Amino acid sequence: MGFNYNEKQPVYGQLVDELRKQIKNNYKPNDKLLSEREIMRKYEVSRNTVREALSELENIGYIYRQHGKGTFVASWMDDTTKIGDEYSFTEQMKSLGRKPETKIIEMSERKADEYFSGKLRINVGDPIVKLKRLRLADGMPMMIDRTYLPAEKFENLSIYELETKQRSLYNVFLEDYGEKVRLADEMLSVGIISDKDADLLKIAPNSPGFMLRRTTYNHKNEIIEYTISSARGDQFVYNIKYKH
Amino acid sequence: MGFNYNEKQPVYGQLVDELRKQIKNNYKPNDKLLSEREIMRKYEVSRNTVREALSELENIGYIYRQHGKGTFVASWMDDTTKIGDEYSFTEQMKSLGRKPETKIIEMSERKADEYFSGKLRINVGDPIVKLKRLRLADGMPMMIDRTYLPAEKFENLSIYELETKQRSLYNVFLEDYGEKVRLADEMLSVGIISDKDADLLKIAPNSPGFMLRRTTYNHKNEIIEYTISSARGDQFVYNIKYKH
DNA sequence: CAGTGGTCTAGACCACGCC
DNA sequence: GCGTGGTCTAGACCACTGC
Numbered sequence: 001m002g003f004n005y006n007e008k009q010p011v012y013g014q015l016v017d018e019l020r021k022q023i024k025n026n027y028k029p030n031d032k033l034l035s036e037r038e039i040m041r042k043y044e045v046s047r048n049t050v051r052e053a054l055s056e057l058e059n060i061g062y063i064y065r066q067h068g069k070g071t072f073v074a075s076w077m078d079d080t081t082k083i084g085d086e087y088s089f090t091e092q093m094k095s096l097g098r099k100p101e102t103k104i105i106e107m108s109e110r111k112a113d114e115y116f117s118g119k120l121r122i123n124v125g126d127p128i129v130k131l132k133r134l135r136l137a138d139g140m141p142m143m144i145d146r147t148y149l150p151a152e153k154f155e156n157l158s159i160y161e162l163e164t165k166q167r168s169l170y171n172v173f174l175e176d177y178g179e180k181v182r183l184a185d186e187m188l189s190v191g192i193i194s195d196k197d198a199d200l201l202k203i204a205p206n207s208p209g210f211m212l213r214r215t216t217y218n219h220k221n222e223i224i225e226y227t228i229s230s231a232r233g234d235q236f237v238y239n240i241k242y243k244h
Numbered sequence: 245m246g247f248n249y250n251e252k253q254p255v256y257g258q259l260v261d262e263l264r265k266q267i268k269n270n271y272k273p274n275d276k277l278l279s280e281r282e283i284m285r286k287y288e289v290s291r292n293t294v295r296e297a298l299s300e301l302e303n304i305g306y307i308y309r310q311h312g313k314g315t316f317v318a319s320w321m322d323d324t325t326k327i328g329d330e331y332s333f334t335e336q337m338k339s340l341g342r343k344p345e346t347k348i349i350e351m352s353e354r355k356a357d358e359y360f361s362g363k364l365r366i367n368v369g370d371p372i373v374k375l376k377r378l379r380l381a382d383g384m385p386m387m388i389d390r391t392y393l394p395a396e397k398f399e400n401l402s403i404y405e406l407e408t409k410q411r412s413l414y415n416v417f418l419e420d421y422g423e424k425v426r427l428a429d430e431m432l433s434v435g436i437i438s439d440k441d442a443d444l445l446k447i448a449p450n451s452p453g454f455m456l457r458r459t460t461y462n463h464k465n466e467i468i469e470y471t472i473s474s475a476r477g478d479q480f481v482y483n484i485k486y487k488h
Numbered sequence: 489c490a491g492t493g494g495t496c497t498a499g500a501c502c503a504c505g506c507c
Numbered sequence: 508g509c510g511t512g513g514t515c516t517a518g519a520c521c522a523c524t525g526c
Contacts, residue, residue: 010495035511046497067512068504087486121274184486190434190452190477208434208452221310233434240484242331242428254514279492290516311493312523
């Protein structure tokens with residue numbers, strides 16, 4: 001019952017996949033899993049490795065542990081709702097059954113100043129691409145994105161792909177540049193939409209809205225995008241789940 | 245430079261606190277931390293313990309790691325406020341180094357109507373406890389919580405514990421009623437703070453703020469709390485991480 | 489090449505829940 | 508007492524980065 005040590009994936013990753021499969025097929029919510037020591041013997045790995053795998057399953061909300069009692073299948077495994085939602089506007093709108101549309105208002109190149117060199121973790125003076133986009137759903141203006149990219153990673157970024165073909169930025173990242181998003185980290189605050197933005201969004205001046213700053217990381221933990229957005233306050237509801 | 249093994253807190257937890265303090269005082273965003281082996285020698289702990297501490301700091305977004313290069317201070321650490329990974333106001337404020345305080349404005353019992361029976365998954369007519377609280381940080385009014393609890397689960401809830409002793413609601417849930425929070429599900433939107441709330445919060449009328457609705461679940465997937473909150477828009481920043 | 493984080497092992501003791 | 512998860516150690520080798 002051992003694992004392959006020559007795989008690309010580490011042993012604890014293989015264990016995660018194996019346990020996830022088992023939970024899906026053979027367990028019900030609140031069922032008790034094998035104990036750490038039993039898993040250890042069954043798959044011939046050390047307890048540390050077992051605990052790494054279980055910690056990952058705990059983090060994604062598949063299981064919970066109780067000191068002195070055991071490890072159990074999470075109780076909402078029967079719920080259909082997805083935990084950890086979507087950060088892509090295009091995908092968000094599609095999943096809500098609304099038709100997303102993006103208009104590029106500006107695309108330009110500049111040199112990174114102190115601020116953006118820090119935000120993108122590049123050197124001052126390195127070239128960055130600025131992309132300003134108006135996002136609509138079923139024709140209604142929803143939000144404005146100001147995206148800053150390290151130009152060296154995304155040479156020859158094409159307005160045609162983004163606007164005419166209406167591909168999502170993340171789709172272009174992945175399929176045209178091989179940059180896979182691993183983590184998107186968003187800071188969300190409330191503010192009054194600026195007059196200029198309110199005009200583009202076709203809303204009244206001084207309307208409240210969401211201000212978002214998003215940093216996106218690839219698998220090497222490099223920053224591939226920094227975006228500042230203004231979103232209509234009356235059109236968005238955020239769902240946040242805190243798991244313990 | 246060693247740690248105390250007889251503390252209530254485990255060694256890696258003490259390390260987390262120590263490193264967090266150091267980062268706050270002596271480091272800037274994107275600075276390189278001591279390597280894992282250096283930390284190991286400096287504090288006389290094993291590398292595993294160091295890595296447990298660093299993983300925790302990574303999870304709460306204080307640091308990031310780069311294979312072959314080192315461990316670095318996260319780039320948002322220049323921001324002053326950040327909320328996320330915590331749904332408890334008390335804990336949030338403590339982790340920001342601010343002194344939390346709670347004033348109970350109202351505590352009453354009533355029978356559940358259609359709306360609250362649905363929100364708490366109880367029968368219409370079952371008793372519920374309403375708790376209205378003003379939350380302050382360093383004496384500044386920050387938010388107003390309206391909390392609804394199934395009265396049968398929380399008999400004899402004590403204002404003394406909550407107000408005089410300033411214990412957090414979740415602490416009382418856990419230690420006095422054995423109800424451990426498994427999941428808090430928050431819906432977050434933007435709105436204008438009502439005049440009545442603006443008065444309590446000592447802010448100008450028509451100020452924008454966060455509107456929150458939170459449902460909290462225990463291990464049996466029962467609902468133990470439903471809370472509606474209004475929070476000052478100028479005092480909160482939410483952090484959301486999307487992992488892929 | 490040396491130094492870094494990533495993975496893995498074997499073994500130990502502690503704290504908790506239950507009978 | 509016994510089995511469970513929680514913490515900790517010492518040591519090993521791998522994979523990646525930068526010189």
